[in-house]
Structures are given as C-alpha cells and as structure tokens.
Amino acid sequence: MKKSHIIALVSALGVLVVAIIATLLIVKHNDNQTVATGQESNISGSNSTGDSNSNKQIKLSQVLYAKKDRVWLHVDSSDNGNITRNTEINYVDVINNGKITSYDVDTMEILTDDDDIDALTLKDASKLSDKQLIAKAKKMNKDIFNKQMADAKESATNPDELEDEPGARQHYLDKLSQIKYKAPKAVTLKVKAYDNGTSKDIVKEEIENTGNYHFKSELEDVIYAGAEPTYKSSGKETTSFEQPVYPRIVDNDVYGGISQNYITRLKKGETIIFDNYKDKHVHNMGEADDVEDSEDDSDSEEY
Incomplete structure (x- = not known):
C-alpha cells in the first residue's frame, strides 16, 4: 500500500472517531435535558407522562380566582373534621374569579321538623355533578326560606x-307579608x-365576603x-384556613x-x-397572633 493511501486512511479514521465522540456527547446532553424536564414537570404537577398518581399542589388563591365555577362545601364540623358519607352540608358556595355565591342549605334553620326537606349530605353530593x-x-x-315563612305565619296566626x-x-303579620325571597348573589x-x-x-389565610340574607322569626x-x-x-363573614386538609x-x-369544614372536590393527586x-x-x-375579632360596624340591610 502506498504511503499516500495509508495517510488518507488514517485521516478518514480520525474523522470517524471525532464524529462518534460528538454523537455520544449530543446523546448525553439530550438525556440530561430530558431528566431536567421531567423534574420540572414533577415540581409543577404536570402529568405529561400520563401518571395519574403524580402530585399537583395548587395555591388557594389560584383556586379562588380561576375563571370557572368551583363548588366549595361548608360541612358539619362536629366530628373533628372526620367527614363521612353522612356528613351534612350547611352551605354550598360557588366561587368563580374572586366572586362567591353562597347558598344556605342548613335544614337546622327550619323552625319545625319537616320530612319534606331532607338534609344535604356528602352521599347526596357524590351522586351529582x-x-x-x-x-x-x-x-x-x-x-x-319558604318553610321558615310558612312556619312563622302559622305560629303567629294561632x-x-x-x-x-x-x-x-x-x-307582626304585616311585617311578615312584606318579606320576599332574595336569591343569593355573587x-x-x-x-x-x-x-x-x-x-x-x-x-393562616381567610376569605372575607359579605354574607347573604337570613330569615329569623x-x-x-x-x-x-x-x-x-x-x-x-x-x-361580613370570614372563613379561616389554618391547616391544610390532605385529600x-x-x-x-x-x-x-x-380547613376541616370547608372542602372542595379535587382531582386525584391534587392538594391545596x-x-x-x-x-x-x-x-x-x-x-397571625395579631388577629383579633372585631365587630362589623357596617349596617345590614333589612327588609
């Protein structure tokens, strides 16, 4: 083999080795990027891998100011926050983009026992969208409201x-006749x-808002x-959040x-x-230690 051919072959082999080394370095770099991207996805709670068990932490204000309806339930807290299917719901709140509409569904406010209006429970909620x-x-x-009004009228006329x-x-009856139902507003x-x-x-965090209308006989x-x-x-009504409630x-x-008695439905893997x-x-x-109860000086509107 001629000397010139040998030199050409060595040069070609050198180029091939350099190309192989460069390829290996690129593959290693891409692998590192994939690992980093995966770590970032875990931190942000992304579920791009399809793993339904990945955790996603959502900040409270992110939930409260989302531009879609989210239902929150104010439940009976008499059992130290240990909710069951028989846990009763006192309020159903709908929160959307920083606005709250609160529906009082507490049947304990009815003046007399009435089987026509059953308490709303988590078991009932589980069957509903x-x-x-x-x-x-x-x-x-x-x-x-209608039951409260009817009971008050029956008592007052007897x-x-x-x-x-x-x-x-x-x-009393004249004043009672002037009261009309007001649907809760945001x-x-x-x-x-x-x-x-x-x-x-x-x-500690608090949600503060103006409460809706309540009837008292x-x-x-x-x-x-x-x-x-x-x-x-x-x-003014205030709901306090002092302890994260894990799903x-x-x-x-x-x-x-x-809060043990203020909860919302979550997707699997989500926590607030x-x-x-x-x-x-x-x-x-x-x-937080500076928080003191203060009386609300604002006048409540009466009808």
Missing part, C-alpha cells in the same frame, strides 16, 4: 300557640394572609309589642382544602396549599 349540585342548592335555599300583646299579632371576596411573626411563611312564647321578623344580610375520599369523591405574600390577590396582614 357540580352543575346538578348547584341547582339543588338553589332549590333548597328557596325551599328552606292564638292557641302564641299569646300576643294588643296589636302585636297584626303588626359578591367579591378578599383573601387575607398571616405569617408566624418570624418568617414570611403563611400559617323572632317569635318566642308571646308576640310582644313591636316584635318583627327579620330578613337581613349577616354582614380524603368519600364514595370515590376526593375532597381537600385548608397556602399562598405566599407575592401572590396576586393576597393581602399581607402580618403576624
């Missing part, structure tokens, strides 16, 4: 049941956050002069939240966590 649950809450809210001072009975909510006083880590053993039924806004499953529905002060819509209220 969110849309169906909202429709049921709307109907229950009006039915409970002398055998309630005595009255002169003129008191007719005055009101703006406010998210308030508190830290522990030593760091900026949030340890104001009837006792005697209809006193000046006695009147009331139907008024409860003023609990009731009849295949996954529930979670940041506290915000931080940098998040939009979150109001920095300082140290």
Whole structure:
C-alpha cells in the first residue's frame, strides 16, 4: 500500500472517531435535558407522562380566582373534621374569579321538623355533578326560606300557640307579608394572609365576603309589642384556613382544602396549599397572633 493511501486512511479514521465522540456527547446532553424536564414537570404537577398518581399542589388563591365555577362545601364540623358519607352540608358556595355565591342549605334553620326537606349530605353530593349540585342548592335555599315563612305565619296566626300583646299579632303579620325571597348573589371576596411573626411563611389565610340574607322569626312564647321578623344580610363573614386538609375520599369523591369544614372536590393527586405574600390577590396582614375579632360596624340591610 502506498504511503499516500495509508495517510488518507488514517485521516478518514480520525474523522470517524471525532464524529462518534460528538454523537455520544449530543446523546448525553439530550438525556440530561430530558431528566431536567421531567423534574420540572414533577415540581409543577404536570402529568405529561400520563401518571395519574403524580402530585399537583395548587395555591388557594389560584383556586379562588380561576375563571370557572368551583363548588366549595361548608360541612358539619362536629366530628373533628372526620367527614363521612353522612356528613351534612350547611352551605354550598360557588366561587368563580374572586366572586362567591353562597347558598344556605342548613335544614337546622327550619323552625319545625319537616320530612319534606331532607338534609344535604356528602352521599347526596357524590351522586351529582357540580352543575346538578348547584341547582339543588338553589332549590333548597328557596325551599328552606319558604318553610321558615310558612312556619312563622302559622305560629303567629294561632292564638292557641302564641299569646300576643294588643296589636302585636297584626303588626307582626304585616311585617311578615312584606318579606320576599332574595336569591343569593355573587359578591367579591378578599383573601387575607398571616405569617408566624418570624418568617414570611403563611400559617393562616381567610376569605372575607359579605354574607347573604337570613330569615329569623323572632317569635318566642308571646308576640310582644313591636316584635318583627327579620330578613337581613349577616354582614361580613370570614372563613379561616389554618391547616391544610390532605385529600380524603368519600364514595370515590376526593375532597381537600385548608380547613376541616370547608372542602372542595379535587382531582386525584391534587392538594391545596397556602399562598405566599407575592401572590396576586393576597393581602399581607402580618403576624397571625395579631388577629383579633372585631365587630362589623357596617349596617345590614333589612327588609
């Protein structure tokens, strides 16, 4: 073999080796990018791999200000937050983009026992879509009001049941006839956050909003002069979130939240966590220990 041929062959082999090394480096680089991308997906809660068990942490304000209806349930907390299918629902709240519509479905507010309106439970909710649950809450809210009004009228018009001072009975009935049902309307909510006083880590959040109308008969053993039924806004209402509630499953529905008695249905693998002060819509209220109950000075509208 000629010397020139040998030199050409060596040169070709050298080029081939360099190409192989370059290819191996590119493959290694791409593998590293794939690993990094996978780690980022896990952190953000992405489920691009199709793994239904991947965790997704959602901040509270992200849920409250999402531009779609989300149903929250205010449930009976008498059992230390241990919800079951028989846990009763007191309020059905619909939250959309920072607006809350609250439907009172608490049958304990009915003046007398009535089998026509059964308590709403998590078992009932499990059989309904969110849309169906909202429709049921709307109907229950009006039915409970009508039952309260009917019971008050029956009591006030029955002398055998309630005595009255002169003129008191007719005055009460006149006022009762002026009260008309008001369907709950969406009101703006406010998210308030508190830290522990030593760091900026949030340890408590509150949702503050104006409450809806509630009927009270104001009837006792005697209809006193000046006695009147009331139907008024409860003023400012606050729901506190102090402890993340990790998902609990009731009849295949996954529930979670940041309060033992205020929960929402979640997808598998989702959890709701506290915000931080940098998040939009979150109001920095300082140290949680500084939170004190204060009376609402605003006047409630009466009808």
